[in-house]
Amino acid sequence: MNVEGKAYRTIWLAQDGKTVEIIDQTKLPHEFTTVRLSNLEDAARAIRDMLVRGAPLIGATAAYGVCVALEDDASDARITQVYETLLSTRPTAVNLRWALDDMRARLLALPREQRQSAAYRRAAEICDEDVEICSSIGDHGRDLISGLWEAKDRKGVINLLTHCNAGWLATVDWGTAIAPIYKAHDAGIPVHVWVDETRPRNQGASLTAWELGRHGVPHTVIVDNVGGHLMQHGQVDACIVGTDRTTAGGDVCNKIGTYLKALAAYANGVPFYVALPSPTIDWTIQDGLRDIPIEQRDATEVSHMTGRTSQGDVVTVQLTPDGSPAANYAFDVTPARYVTGLITERGVCAASRDGLEALFPERKTLSA
Numbered sequence: 001m002n003v004e005g006k007a008y009r010t011i012w013l014a015q016d017g018k019t020v021e022i023i024d025q026t027k028l029p030h031e032f033t034t035v036r037l038s039n040l041e042d043a044a045r046a047i048r049d050m051l052v053r054g055a056p057l058i059g060a061t062a063a064y065g066v067c068v069a070l071e072d073d074a075s076d077a078r079i080t081q082v083y084e085t086l087l088s089t090r091p092t093a094v095n096l097r098w099a100l101d102d103m104r105a106r107l108l109a110l111p112r113e114q115r116q117s118a119a120y121r122r123a124a125e126i127c128d129e130d131v132e133i134c135s136s137i138g139d140h141g142r143d144l145i146s147g148l149w150e151a152k153d154r155k156g157v158i159n160l161l162t163h164c165n166a167g168w169l170a171t172v173d174w175g176t177a178i179a180p181i182y183k184a185h186d187a188g189i190p191v192h193v194w195v196d197e198t199r200p201r202n203q204g205a206s207l208t209a210w211e212l213g214r215h216g217v218p219h220t221v222i223v224d225n226v227g228g229h230l231m232q233h234g235q236v237d238a239c240i241v242g243t244d245r246t247t248a249g250g251d252v253c254n255k256i257g258t259y260l261k262a263l264a265a266y267a268n269g270v271p272f273y274v275a276l277p278s279p280t281i282d283w284t285i286q287d288g289l290r291d292i293p294i295e296q297r298d299a300t301e302v303s304h305m306t307g308r309t310s311q312g313d314v315v316t317v318q319l320t321p322d323g324s325p326a327a328n329y330a331f332d333v334t335p336a337r338y339v340t341g342l343i344t345e346r347g348v349c350a351a352s353r354d355g356l357e358a359l360f361p362e363r364k365t366l367s368a
Helices: 040-048 055-069 076-087 094-108 112-151 179-186 203-215 224-232 258-267 353-359 361-367
Strands: 011-013 020-023 034-037 158-162 191-196 219-222 238-241 245-247 252-255 272-275 304-308 314-318 331-334 341-344 347-349
Touching: 011 055, 011 112, 020 055, 034 040, 034 055, 040 055, 040 076, 055 076, 055 094, 055 112, 076 094, 094 112, 112 158, 112 179, 112 238, 112 272, 112 341, 112 347, 158 179, 158 224, 179 191, 179 203, 191 203, 191 224, 203 219, 219 224, 224 258, 238 252, 238 258, 252 258, 258 272, 258 331, 341 353, 347 353, 353 361
Parallel strands: 158 191, 158 238, 191 219, 238 272, 272 341
Antiparallel strands: 011 020, 020 034, 245 252, 252 331, 304 314, 341 347
């Protein structure tokens, strides 16, 4: 994607060929800053403190985190330590485990002297594969949006509602839920996006709106509780969200508040689509409510908010009374029965075991 006329991915190898650079998403939308990851601690902090976020980008960052961590020691013990350190940074997004499992298995099968160079090659492949996957998701989702426009006799605007950030900032490029919107916009389909603010971290208001604005996609930021009202009044043609983990049975775990949007969509007959790359599918579990761990983050994300003053200063203010405790559940699970369809790189399917296995038949033994 482009930022001020320059093409960017969210993560890339620095010119020295060893360190890795990322966009510090905690500074957006008011400041565009890049950060260099030079060692294991840098990579772990970037994931844990959400300088990077979004399941696919977390996985890509973990892969490169393995690379920078093996500079002086590529032993079996070091690989195990790196694996465990990075795996502990975020509990919900399954791409993290997927990328680390992939890296560990490949590296342990090689002689020690070949491991670091192989790690860099595989990390680059993971990033390139993610871009291809997300572009394909965009193509399949664009076809759905095109169908909505055709149903309107190509009149008016297609109003889409999204939640959190599932654009290029959540992946290496393109995005998941926002990729179809970019593709539809670029194809000349008139789209407008209702952007949930997504409290408590406001990734919708700060990241999705920032992305869409730079790509020229018409959008409006709304508070999280407006979505149901808009659906009641026929102002949402479809919802498209991302997911951090999808079970083999089609349950989806996404940013907190997604479940309520799905309920409102179901009650009002609004299609509710979830866009996901296949590494986000956890083929080892069936029941999302029972088996997906829900991350609980620091309460200050609820009690405090950061923004820019009229003087241009970026400050953090407290919203809640002194002494009032706050709970910060980061994700919720939407049962498959409320999901109209899953948009993957291989096509669109029902949110069910049969639907997923029809697109990914090679996974049947894992989800049995």
